[in-house]
Amino acid sequence: MPLVFEIHATRADAERVVAEEIAALVRAKPTAVLGLATGDTPTGVYRELVRLHRETGLDFARVRTFNLDEYCALAADDAHSFRSWMNAQLFGHVNLAPAHTHLPDGTVADAELERHCRAYEQATEDAGGIDLQLLGIGRNGHIGFNEPGADVYTRTRRVELHAWTRADAAHAFGGIERVPTAGITIGVATILAARRVRVLAFGARKAPLVARTLATEPDSAWPASFVRLHADARLVVDRAAAR
Ligand code: F6R
Numbered sequence: 001m002p003l004v005f006e007i008h009a010t011r012a013d014a015e016r017v018v019a020e021e022i023a024a025l026v027r028a029k030p031t032a033v034l035g036l037a038t039g040d041t042p043t044g045v046y047r048e049l050v051r052l053h054r055e056t057g058l059d060f061a062r063v064r065t066f067n068l069d070e071y072c073a074l075a076a077d078d079a080h081s082f083r084s085w086m087n088a089q090l091f092g093h094v095n096l097a098p099a100h101t102h103l104p105d106g107t108v109a110d111a112e113l114e115r116h117c118r119a120y121e122q123a124t125e126d127a128g129g130i131d132l133q134l135l136g137i138g139r140n141g142h143i144g145f146n147e148p149g150a151d152v153y154t155r156t157r158r159v160e161l162h163a164w165t166r167a168d169a170a171h172a173f174g175g176i177e178r179v180p181t182a183g184i185t186i187g188v189a190t191i192l193a194a195r196r197v198r199v200l201a202f203g204a205r206k207a208p209l210v211a212r213t214l215a216t217e218p219d220s221a222w223p224a225s226f227v228r229l230h231a232d233a234r235l236v237v238d239r240a241a242a243r
Pocket of ligand 1: 036037038039040041042068069135136137138139142143144145
């Protein structure tokens with residue numbers, strides 16, 4: 001099936017629909033494996049999942065999560081790590097077991113890097129594979145830290161961050177010189193192995209990125225285009241991003 005393009009009137013509507021899909025998955029399969037993203041894009045979905053947990057008892061006790069990526073050279077408890085961000089946005093507010101939440105370890109020694117990346121892939125497979133992968137689109141078309149040039153066969157690995165990726169993070173770090181130069185990301189092939197892929201894009205600044213994702217044949221110059229190869233992928237946007 002081609003990439004489904006789903007337009008909602010507002011960002012909040014889209015977030016509710018995606019959160020409800022995740023909630024339905026978790027209710028039907030309490031051991032569901034979720035592939036999670038950081039950044040501005042998924043914040044409202046996480047807020048809605050927290051609300052569903054508090055108000056309806058949505059139960060994450062047996063859910064496992066695997067994040068897309070993490071910065072290199074930042075300890076997990078660093079305020080700027082994606083682990084800290086996930087704790088603040090989601091993990092700290094629902095009953096996910098800490099041992100069930102996974103992010104790559106950005107501090108792993110060079111000698112251990114390959115083994116760590118292989119183990120991260122293996123852990124997703126041991127958990128039964130990712131049931132639903134959330135994605136945002138970077139300004140250069142990246143998904144996870146799969147920057148332009150990443151091919152469809154890529155797996156979990158260390159990557160150098162693109163100049164725009166670092167520039168976009170500069171504000172959060174208080175200056176581009178403080179933004180790590182590398183990260184560990186799951187690969188395009190890892191993303192495409194998920195059973196469902198949900199790419200979210202909200203606001204006018206995402207409109208050109210959405211247009212290019214829809215118009216581009218799968219090509220490593222625009223990694224988000226690879227989601228078109230997936231059998232159950234949806235690009236979920238608000239009106240501003242659809243324009
Ligand atoms: C996040 C990630 C990135 C972001 C992308 C969009 O874990 O890997 O690919 O999804 O950079 O970022 P936002 O949502 O901040 O526009």
